[in-house]
Amino acid sequence: MQPSRRRFLASSLALSGTPLLARAQQLGSGAAAALPPSVVQALETARIPLQSCAFVLQAQDSAVPQVAFNGAALMNPASVLKLVTTYCALRMLGPAYVWKTPVYAVGPIRAGVLQGDLAFVGSGDPHLMADNLWSIAGRLRDLGIRRIRGDVLIDRQAFDLPPHDPAAFDGDATAPYNVGPDPFLVNFGVMRLGFVPDAAAQQVRVTVEPPLAGFDLREPPRLTAAACGNWKDKLRADWKQPFAPRFAGGFAAACGPQTWNIAPEVSDNAYVQRLLGALFAQVGIEWKGQVRTAPLPAEATELTVWDSPALAVLVRDINKYSNNVMAQQVFLTLALQAGAQRATWAGAGQAVAQWLTAHELDMPGLVLDNGCGLSRIARISANDLNALLRAAWNSPVMPEFVSSLPLAGEDGTLRRHFRDPDTAGRIHAKTGTLDGVLSLAGYAQTRAGQRYTFAALVNDPRAGGGWPAVEAFVNGFMQTA
16 A cells, blocks of 8 residues: 555544544445544534445545445435436547537528428537527528528427426526426527626616517616625516516626526527527528427428537536536437437436446446436435546546546636645546535546545535535545545
8 A cells, every 4th residue: 555545544544433433434344434534523513414425535546445435325416417427428429429400491492582481300409509590590591591481390309308397496497507408409598688787877788698589678777886795686587578577676886797697487489489580680581480399391301400519528518517408418319329219318317327237337226317417316326426437537538528527726616616736726526516415526636646536425404514524535635645
């Protein structure tokens, strides 16, 4: 055993005579099960029971973990579950995989007029954005289309899912993290409102992105001289008409420019209707029809195809910024890749489980649910997370996978964590937080060059206070190895 590892394990056992550490050892087996005293103390301070936690640590060059505390317990990982989805996607689809969204004419084009409908076939693209639709509209204009006489049809047959209730998880139906998957997901179904105080004009200027036809700010907020505080609450927003909001409150000049991302409570077609209406007008295409969900007609003629960025690019957005709906789109795509005609949650979960088993990563207790971790029933063990991380490190997609994870003290959801010189820039790890859940799992490299995989899971009503314990766990081996 290297001296640095002896020091780490010695610190883990230094207080083994205390009742709390004795209990910690009972939950595992042998020296590898012991937790460092700093971790135990932090958990005690936060009043989080030991049995509510799991910690696993293993050096890359070691055949056994240095710490394996409660590692077999099945726990809710929150967004750390995205590690399973993104790693399996990189292996099953390949880093260069792209989603294709074809566009069709349903009818002839005569004298610049599409005599029938325009049709899109959704493939589950996780990153089909408003500027992409603007580019598609430009292509249609370049093909000679100046007017669309009919409707816009959206073929959504790629997914077979129950109706999505955005308020079901936590009651916040307008939160972007609650947006559900859609074969033709556009701009994550979100509008971004900007609030800019204009002291000279004594008003608050409100902008909206992307452009939405007919958007009408019925009542702008008043400019105030108050302290900024919780500025969203002070707006007293009324979203009863999502595309015609009212703000009965005020916005403080002290806040400076701010943005608010909102998922309007409207149908998918209503959002696309407003967006396409604005984009077609911008490029000079006249259209007064409706957006309808319908299968692609047999007589349709392909006009163009939009390709998404490669999966290797998209997994960075998923993991670094913990994008839930992108992860769900990718997860469902795995069911299609496995041969399903239409993707279901069960089919996606089965495809992942079969791939894991075939690659010696069998996880009999794994519950993937929707593949993104926004779930109360998702489950995985710290041991299985550690095994997946080690397999990913030795896989052909290691560079794409590791670089997709937040970098401590630098970016993503770890930008404000581990900023000490011993840890900043040396940890690539996925975070996970829900009410009652805190998790962190990934890779670390010490100043001495030793590499580790680690997983930390906390499931307890007081989990939000568990960060000091997780930080103590990571700092313990980063500073002693």
